[in-house]
Amino acid sequence: MRRIVVLAAALIAPVHAASAAEAEVAAAHHPAAIAVDSEVGFHHGGYGVAVGLDAERESFGLAANVDTLRLEEEAGEHTPWQESVVIASLLPSFEVAGGPAGHVRVAAGLDGIFAQGHAWVGPALALQIDAGLFGPVDAELMAELTPVPFTRVDAQAGLALHLATLDLRGGWRHLELHDNGLVDDEDHDDVLDGPYVGVGMHF
Structure with missing residues (x-):
């Protein structure tokens, strides 16, 4: 009887170790529960500064973002968001x-x-995609559309480097207003x- 117990334990141990390793990998790639991010973007004649707060629990999340843009003034042109827009x-x-x-998220x-x-x-409406490339480096894609009453088309593509709780980002942004x-x-x-x-922290 003792031999049977020892044999069963020997068979179960590798399975348990593999499951623990898989769980550790999954946890490492799971989105953070809370993330705070800030970004600085540059475009012809101006720049933008953005801050965001993301909270996620299992499959559900909530993101709040504020983006301040400084726009170039055109001679004789007075747009409703001339000089700056939030x-x-x-x-x-x-x-x-x-x-x-x-991960793929819809919002x-x-x-x-x-x-x-x-x-x-x-x-x-928004779509967010992040894909692991190698080690702590991810590829990130984001697209957002506001159809009415104004129209906003916003898309970003870039890379993110995750160092412990610190996130470093960079890429290219296309924005239409x-x-x-x-x-x-x-x-x-x-x-x-x-x-x-951009730079951020996750907890």
């Missing part, structure tokens, strides 16, 4: 796919623009492209 968003999210290789919430005495709020004639019945458009760098 973009604020609140996006509940759900993880549709996840594992050691990466739907509210997006607002505040500038020069004007304010508009509309529905927003269209007021759809809300101010003076004329369409005013801004298209911004440029690099961004």
Whole structure:
């Protein structure tokens, strides 16, 4: 009887060790429960500074972001967000796919623009993808759309380096803002492209 118990323990031990190792790898790639991020982006004639707070629990998440943009003034052109604009968003999210290789999240919430005495709020949809490349380096993709009452198309592609609780990011951002004639019945458009760098912490 003792030999049977010893043999069973010997067979179970490797399985338990493998399961523990798999759990450790999965935990290492699982999104942080709380993350605080800041980014600085640069585009032709201006720059932007963004701060964000993400909270996630299992498959559900909530992201709050505030993005302040400094825009270039065009001679004779007075857009509703001339000189500066603040973009604020609140996006509940759900993880549709996840594992050691990466995560895919979809989000739907509210997006607002505040500038020069004007304010508009509309529905927003977003898609976020992160994929592990090697070691602590991930590829990150983000796309967000606000169709009405203004139009915002926002997309980012970059890399993230995770060092313990510290996150370093960099990449390229494409942003389109269209007021759809809300101010003076004329369409005013801004298209911004440029690099961004960021730093954050997760807990």
